[in-house]
Amino acid sequence: MNVLNSTTPGMTGISHELDEPGFAMVEDLCRKAFGFRLFTILANDPGAGEICRVYSSNPADYPSGGRKPMGRTPWGEGVLRRGRAWLGDGEDALRWAFPDAALILSLGCEACACAPVRQGDRVIGVLSLCDVRGSYAAEDLNGLGALAQLLVAPLGQL
Template sequence: MTSSDTVSARLQFDAAIAAATTAEAAFGALQELARQIVGAKLFTVMEVDMEAEVARRSYTSDPESYPASGTKPIRYDRWFDIVHKERQLFVANTIEDISTVFPDYELIDSLGCQSVVNLPVVLAGELVGTVNMLDVEHHYAPERVEAIKREISIPAKLALLIAQRA
């Protein structure tokens, strides 16, 4: 992606997020930004309630396979340590690596996704959610991971804030 493409993607996100009045619109703008900047065959947003120890999928690009409904219990594992405790991106670039932390790895694989990045979203010192991008094997190479940190992290915070307000 050229710097001109990145600027264009940022400007499109800015216009879309400024007009967003619903969580769906805010997360849709974020999804489009992620698609343009790093690519994502599957894009979801999970919101976290640590008091209740549950996570809720609040946005999905594939409502048939991953509906935005219900909650699931927080699992305390290696993924939790990386994303929740250390507040670092979780990156896995093969389905084998994904299978060590996600019990639904077969569904993920069936969707043509063998790599994942989970971006923690922290507001006011609290982890409030994750932005999850999945694509083909080895898609999230170091340069794409850096682009996520540089180009998606702050917009993700804004999208979550708008979603919480909507």
């Protein structure tokens, strides 16, 4: 079970067990609709300017609790602050967006689709899929965005 608690940096005072069955359901829906090599759910921590991984299809390489300083990046401006979905295809796009691009690329992933999880006017998290180059198209972002909204309840507890 993925749990964030008072020892999770930046998430002080939280002791909720996260809705892993709900996360697994969204993972299964994404697998069927889009496919992926890596599926992650990330909580937005705007005060720290970071996102915190709360669920991963690959816990060996991308364990829960991992953090990225994404809030103050161009990617973060678009996805976390403006609430826009993001599609990256190719090594250059991933290197532009992610400080851990080398690890993503080492998994054979050169495409990434990210959809914000919105609660009202706030982005509380991100649903992210990674796969081989050419796996996702702009037309996929609306469907991915709809699936991301299934995460509002569990991420809203944070």
